[in-house]
Amino acid sequence: xxxxxxxxxxxxxxxxxxxxxxxxxxxxxxxxxxxxxxxxxxxxxxxxxxxxxxxxxxxxxxxxxxxxxxxxxxxxxxxxxxxxxxxxxxxxxxxxxxxxxxxxxxxxxxxxxxxxxxxxxxxxxxxxxxxxxxxxxxxxxxxxxxxxxxxxxxxxxxxxxxxxxxxxxxxxxxxxxxxxxxxxxxxxxxxxxxxxxxxxxxxxxxxxxxxxxxxxxxxxxxxxxxxxxxxxxxxxxxxxxxxxxxxxxxxxxxxxxxxxxxxxxxxx
Amino acid sequence: xxxxxxxxxxxxxxxxxxxxxxxxxxxxxxxxxxxxxxxxxxxxxxxxxxxxxxxxxxxxxxxxxxxxxxxxxxxxxxxxxxxxxxxxxxxxxxxxxxxxxxxxxxxxxxxxxxxxxxxxxxxxxxxxxxxxxxxxxxxxxxxxxxxxxxxxxxxxxxxxxxxxxxxxxxxxxxxxxxxxxxxxxxxxxxxxxxxxxxxxxxxxxxxxxxxxxxxxxxxxxxxxxxxxxxxxxxxxxxxxxxxxxxxxxxxxxxxxxxxxxxxxxxxxxxxxxxxxxxxxxxxxxxxxxxxxxxxxxxxxxxxxxxxxxxxxxxxxxxxxxxxxxxxxxxxxxxxxxxxxxxxxxxxxxxxxxxxxxxxxxxxxxx
Numbered sequence: 128x129x130x131x132x133x134x135x136x137x138x139x140x141x142x143x144x145x146x147x148x149x150x151x152x153x154x155x156x157x158x159x160x161x162x163x164x165x166x167x168x169x170x171x172x173x174x175x176x177x178x179x180x181x182x183x184x185x186x187x188x189x190x191x192x193x194x195x196x197x198x199x200x201x202x203x204x205x206x207x208x209x210x211x212x213x214x215x216x217x218x219x220x221x222x223x224x225x226x227x228x229x230x231x232x233x234x235x236x237x238x239x240x241x242x243x244x245x246x247x248x249x250x251x252x253x254x255x256x257x258x259x260x261x262x263x264x265x266x267x268x269x270x271x272x273x274x275x276x277x278x279x280x281x282x283x284x285x286x287x288x289x290x291x292x293x294x295x296x297x298x299x300x301x302x303x304x305x306x307x308x309x310x311x312x313x314x315x316x317x318x319x320x321x322x323x324x325x326x327x328x329x330x331x332x333x334x335x336x337x338x339x340x341x342x343x344x345x346x347x348x349x350x351x352x353x354x355x356x357x358x359x360x361x362x363x364x365x366x367x368x369x370x371x372x373x374x375x376x377x378x379x380x381x382x383x384x385x386x387x388x389x390x391x392x393x394x395x
Numbered sequence: 396x397x398x399x400x401x402x403x404x405x406x407x408x409x410x411x412x413x414x415x416x417x418x419x420x421x422x423x424x425x426x427x428x429x430x431x432x433x434x435x436x437x438x439x440x441x442x443x444x445x446x447x448x449x450x451x452x453x454x455x456x457x458x459x460x461x462x463x464x465x466x467x468x469x470x471x472x473x474x475x476x477x478x479x480x481x482x483x484x485x486x487x488x489x490x491x492x493x494x495x496x497x498x499x500x501x502x503x504x505x506x507x508x509x510x511x512x513x514x515x516x517x518x519x520x521x522x523x524x525x526x527x528x529x530x531x532x533x534x535x536x537x538x539x540x541x542x543x544x545x546x547x548x549x550x551x552x553x554x555x556x557x558x559x560x561x562x563x564x565x566x567x568x569x570x571x572x573x574x575x576x577x578x579x580x581x582x583x584x585x586x587x588x589x590x591x592x593x594x595x596x597x598x599x600x601x602x603x604x605x606x607x608x609x610x611x612x613x614x615x616x617x618x619x620x621x622x623x624x625x626x627x628x629x630x631x632x633x634x635x636x637x638x639x640x641x642x643x644x645x646x647x648x649x650x651x652x653x654x655x656x657x658x659x660x661x662x663x664x665x666x667x668x669x670x671x672x673x674x675x676x677x678x679x680x681x682x683x684x685x686x687x688x689x690x691x692x693x694x695x696x697x698x699x700x701x702x703x704x705x706x707x708x709x710x711x712x713x714x715x716x717x718x719x720x721x722x723x724x725x726x727x728x729x730x731x732x733x734x735x736x737x738x739x740x741x742x743x744x745x746x747x748x749x750x751x752x753x754x755x756x757x758x759x760x761x
Contacts, residue, residue: 131399131402132398132591134402135398135399135401135402136398138398138401138402138405139398139401142401177629203492237478247404248402248406249405251409251413251502252405252408252409252412254409254412254413254416255408255409255410255411255412255416256408256412257410257412258412258413258415258416259411259415262415274431282420286404286563297416298420299420299468299469300470300471300474301417301420301471302471302472302473302474304416304420305469305473306472310533336635357420357699359495359496360492360495360496361492361495362479362483362488362491362492362495363479364476364477364480365475366520367475368476368478
């Protein structure tokens with residue numbers, strides 16, 4: 128079974144919960160948009176009756192609403208949860224599914240690769256759906272307010288750029304977007320490494336999750352301490368090189384750890 | 396095969412969504428050209444900054460030199476690092492590396508090199524000197540008399556007199572602030588403090604002192620008698636039966652006279668907005684395009700007509716005045732030195748994207 132077949136398999140297994148998540152997010156956001164526009168229009172009408180309303184609505188007002196922020200939070204939480212679940216579900220029951228995967232003649236890292244690519248495809252898919260949804264929401268937002276003769280300020284780009292959650296998701300430069308995706312890959316690699324260490328030790332000790340956390344905690348703490356030591360001694364461009372090297376180092380070590388436990392120590 | 400359809404569908408969603416995002420976030424295509432009409436030597440290391448700002452908050456920045464035009468807004472992390480690498484000259488890196496660990500830093504450039512002073516929290520004061528490639532560092536801990544007071548106070552700026560660094564600072568907040576000068580004697584490892592006699596006034600900044608990393612600053616002579624400063628004044632305001640103190644910038648040009656140890660008024664209503672301290676001169680552009688020149692060794696003042704007609708946007712680089720006037724296609728930038736026009740250049744929008752930005756674009760040489 129090659130990588131593509133495994134990938135197809137993983138994606139198929141994720142399709143149902145993934146589609147439910149997307150539907151939930153899109154419906155929640157559009158419902159909030161509808162409610163937001165309805166309440167703002169009512170409020171504006173009321174002010175218009177009593178005097179001249181002197182405030183201008185921006186798309187950022189809608190994006191700053193709790194339901195919208197919550198919808199983004201739910202998506203992030205779901206992806207973090209799924210990064211664990213994509214492994215743990217294979218260990219469910221008596222771990223027969225994982226057993227089948229491990230007994231495949233191909234290298235075990237293909238299983239690892241397929242799960243990583245599946246996660247990234249799902250995350251990029253969410254980014255894409257959210258971007259398209261945002262554009263549609265802006266069209267609905269501005270055309271509704273225009274039709275009600277309610278002044279709209281600011282542009283779509285500005286609203287995205289100054290939003291705490293959306294600006295790192297959709298930075299003004301596409302290269303930065305790719306760099307942020309690398310950071311997301313790194314988070315997933317840490318989660319994968321945690322699961323594989325924990326699953327390798329669970330039959331030997333009850334403390335396996337704590338051991339996994341301590342190992343990965345040390346992996347995080349040592350470079351971060353070095354970073355704070357170096358921070359005030361290096362220039363911005365030198366710091367960027369150090370951070371770049373650090374990220375590459377983290378990636379290599381998490382993949383190496385995962386490989387070590389997946390190929391040599393994993394027990395079902 | 397059937398399973399691959401899920402992957403293909405997800406891939407298609409990603410391509411459509413992120414394709415739209417990449418298209419929306421594409422870089423500006425506006426391009427500019429700097430053509431020097433006279434005296435190209437002046438423009439060899441000079442950069443024209445173009446600021447495009449609209450009321451809707453759209454912003455674009457460009458840097459134009461005789462070799463290239465480049466956008467400087469929304470640079471990605473790699474471009475930012477490369478731009479910074481270009482900006483900080485390798486010859487001054489050692490000096491600034493010494494300063495970068497400090498919580499607060501000020502520096503000036505004298506004919507003998509850079510002099511910087513900084514503090515590490517409330518633990519110590521450090522004085523740095525850079526001469527050529529040599530960096531020297533002198534530390535003043537809390538055991539040195541006056542060091543603690545200097546660390547607790549906001550600094551207005553620096554000057555050098557008889558080889559020693561002097562820090563003008565403000566002792567105390569709120570009512571009746573006292574302006575003091577700390578002379579840092581590196582040889583004797585002492586700090587001597589003197590109070591500047593001022594009534595309801597304080598020195599807020601010393602013209603020509605830069606904060607933290609500014610490698611390209613004008614050279615200031617070490618033994619100037621007059622140190623150009625900005626002042627604030629406190630007035631008592633009564634509103635709704637309540638009286639409170641209000642502090643604001645004081646109009647006019649002022650200088651601290653190191654011989655009489657007093658602040659003198661060089662000009663009552665002069666504007667410090669466009670002013671430079673270069674070696675032993677203070678040059679300030681006045682309304683109507685005249686320059687006031689003050690000899691900082693003697694205090695002698697003179698004026699000269701520089702810009703004829705209306706004044707556009709101006710800036711000083713060293714002792715050179717750059718004056719940009721907008722035209723239909725961009726801007727004309729004239730350069731003046733010692734009151735005389737020495738060079739002229741034209742910045743032009745070279746494509747439609749740049750032409751569209753023209754009505755809201757300002758031009759500065761920095």
